[in-house]
Amino acid sequence: MTDNVVVLGSLRNRLAMSLTGGAAVLAIVLFFAVRGYASQIAQEGQDNILNASVSSILDAAVLREGAVELDFPYASLSMLSTSADDRIFYAIYEDGALLSGYDGLGAVPPVLSGKSVFTSIQYDNVTVRVATASRTLIGADRPRRVSVSVAQTQDALAETLNRISRNVAVFGAGFFALTTALAFWATSTTIGQLSRLTTSVTRRGPQDLSPFLKPVPTEMVPLVGSLNTLMSRLDQSLKQSEEFIAEAAHRVRTPLATVRSYAETTFQRVQKQENRDALRSMMRAIDESSRAAGQLLDHAMVTFRAENLIREDVDLDGLLRDLVQRLKPVAEMRDVELHLDSTAPALIHGDSVLLQNAFRNLIDNALKYAPMETTITIRVQTTPCISVEVFDQGQGFLPDEMDKLAGRFVRGSDSEGHIGSGLGLTIAQDVALAHDGTMVLSNRSEGGACVTLQF
Ligand SMILES: Nc1ncnc2c1ncn2[C@@H]1O[C@H](COP(=O)(O)OP(=O)(O)OP(=O)(O)O)[C@@H](O)[C@H]1O
Ligand SMILES: [Mg+2]
Incomplete structure (x- = not known):
C-alpha cells in the first residue's frame, strides 16, 4: 500500500537537523560572545592599572624654578608586574618633547587633562597597550604641558584569554552535546505522536471505519479530522453499495423464482428432446442466478450485521x-x-x-x-x-x-x-x-x- 507513496524526505531527519544545526549556531555564537565579553573585562583590568600608573607618575611632576622636575615613583611601574613577566615601557614629554623614557611610544594624542587615553600599538615588534595622560603645570613665565605614556605588553592578558577560550569551548561543546541529545529526544517524542496514530490506524481491521477518537496534539487535529471525514464517507458509500446489492439481489430473486416455476411446468409438458435439453439448461442458469442472488443477499446481511454486531x-x-x-x-x-x-x-x-x-x-x-x-x-x-x-x-x-x-x-x-x-x-x-x-x-x-x- 505504501509502494505508490512519493516520499519527500524525512520529518524526523529534518527536525533533528534543524534542531542540531540551531544548537551548533547557538554554541558558536555563545563561544564568541562570552570570549568577547571576557576579553573586554580583561582589557578593562589592564587599562585600570595602566591608568593608575600614569596618574601616579603625572602626580609626581612639579615645576621648580621654571623647570619641570619629576621624582619617578617606581611603585607606579611595579604595580604593573604580571605572572607572564610582561614588559613595561614609559615616556615622559614636556610640551611634546621627550623628557625621559622610551621614544616612539607614539605621538601624544590630544588628551584632556587628567583623563587617560588608551591605544594598542606595535612597539618593538609586539603589541602593547598604551595609556597616555597629560597635565598642565602653571609656571611664572608660561604653562608647561607634561604628558606621560605607560605601555605594557599583553602576554598575561593573552594567557588569561586563552584559558577562558578553552573553558568556553569545553562549555560550548557540552552545551551542543546536551542540546543535540534534547533535540533527538524532542524529535522522537514529536514523531512518536504520528507513529502512534499510524499504528492505531494500521492495526484496525479491514472492516473498521469508525472515527479515530483518541486524543491527539492540536497540530494533528486537522489531519485526524480529514481522516475521520474520509472514513465516514467511505463507510457511508460502502453501506450504500451493500444496501444496493442487497436490494438488487432481492428484486432479481422473486422474478427468477417465477421464471423457474414456468420453466419447470413447461419442462413437464414438452416431449421433444432438444426442447427438454434447452429447458434444462435454462433452469440451471436460473438456479445459478438465483443462488448468486441469495448468496449476495446473505453476504450483504453478514457484512451489515458484522459491523453492528449485537x-x-x-x-x-x-x-x-x-x-x-x-x-x-x-x-x-x-x-x-x-x-x-x-x-x-x-x-x-x-x-x-x-x-x-x-x-x-x-x-x-x-x-x-x-x-x-x-x-x-x-x-x-x-x-x-x-x-x-x-x-x-x-x-x-x-x-x-x-x-x-x-x-x-x-x-x-x-x-x-x-x-x-x-x-x-x-x-x-x-x-x-x-x-x-x-x-x-x-x-x-x-x-x-x-x-x-x-x-
Ligand atoms: N467440502 C468441500 N470439499 C471440497 N471442496 C470444497 C468444499 N467446500 C468448498 N470447496 C471448494 O471451495 C470453493 C469455494 O467454496 P464457497 O462455498 O466459497 O463457494 P461455492 O460453494 O462454490 O459457492 P456458494 O457461494 O454457492 O457457496 C468451492 O467452489 C469448492 O471448490
Ligand atoms: Mg459454498
Whole structure:
C-alpha cells in the first residue's frame, strides 16, 4: 500500500537537523560572545592599572624654578608586574618633547587633562597597550604641558584569554552535546505522536471505519479530522453499495423464482428432446442466478450485521442441532448422513443469525462437494477453546487452491457441475472474524475436507 507513496524526505531527519544545526549556531555564537565579553573585562583590568600608573607618575611632576622636575615613583611601574613577566615601557614629554623614557611610544594624542587615553600599538615588534595622560603645570613665565605614556605588553592578558577560550569551548561543546541529545529526544517524542496514530490506524481491521477518537496534539487535529471525514464517507458509500446489492439481489430473486416455476411446468409438458435439453439448461442458469442472488443477499446481511454486531449468549450445540434438523431432508435426498458430534453446551457471545449462516454454508459445501452415501460430521469442542469442525468424506480441497478459496467469488476447480457463486466460505470467514475468531481450511488424513471455525 505504501509502494505508490512519493516520499519527500524525512520529518524526523529534518527536525533533528534543524534542531542540531540551531544548537551548533547557538554554541558558536555563545563561544564568541562570552570570549568577547571576557576579553573586554580583561582589557578593562589592564587599562585600570595602566591608568593608575600614569596618574601616579603625572602626580609626581612639579615645576621648580621654571623647570619641570619629576621624582619617578617606581611603585607606579611595579604595580604593573604580571605572572607572564610582561614588559613595561614609559615616556615622559614636556610640551611634546621627550623628557625621559622610551621614544616612539607614539605621538601624544590630544588628551584632556587628567583623563587617560588608551591605544594598542606595535612597539618593538609586539603589541602593547598604551595609556597616555597629560597635565598642565602653571609656571611664572608660561604653562608647561607634561604628558606621560605607560605601555605594557599583553602576554598575561593573552594567557588569561586563552584559558577562558578553552573553558568556553569545553562549555560550548557540552552545551551542543546536551542540546543535540534534547533535540533527538524532542524529535522522537514529536514523531512518536504520528507513529502512534499510524499504528492505531494500521492495526484496525479491514472492516473498521469508525472515527479515530483518541486524543491527539492540536497540530494533528486537522489531519485526524480529514481522516475521520474520509472514513465516514467511505463507510457511508460502502453501506450504500451493500444496501444496493442487497436490494438488487432481492428484486432479481422473486422474478427468477417465477421464471423457474414456468420453466419447470413447461419442462413437464414438452416431449421433444432438444426442447427438454434447452429447458434444462435454462433452469440451471436460473438456479445459478438465483443462488448468486441469495448468496449476495446473505453476504450483504453478514457484512451489515458484522459491523453492528449485537451479541447475545448463543449455545452452539443447540444452534447446530437445530440446523442439522432443518438440513436433514436435503441430506437425505443425497443419502448423506449428518452427524453432530457434540455432548455439552458450548456457549459463545455472538450473533446467532450470523453463526447459523456460516455453519449452513459449510454444511451446504460438504453436501455439495462430498459424494453420496457418505457422512458429514459436525464436531463441537470446548477445550482448549470453543471450535466447530465440519468435515466430510469427499476428495477434500485442492492443496494449491486452499489459501485462495475464502476470497470473494473464488470457486475451486472441483466446483464444475455444482451450482454456486464462490461466496460461501467468504461468508463463513467474515462471521468468524466478526466474532474475533478464525477459519481454517484443511484436509483430513483419512480423506475429506475439513473447515474449522475457532472462537
Ligand atoms: N467440502 C468441500 N470439499 C471440497 N471442496 C470444497 C468444499 N467446500 C468448498 N470447496 C471448494 O471451495 C470453493 C469455494 O467454496 P464457497 O462455498 O466459497 O463457494 P461455492 O460453494 O462454490 O459457492 P456458494 O457461494 O454457492 O457457496 C468451492 O467452489 C469448492 O471448490
Ligand atoms: Mg459454498
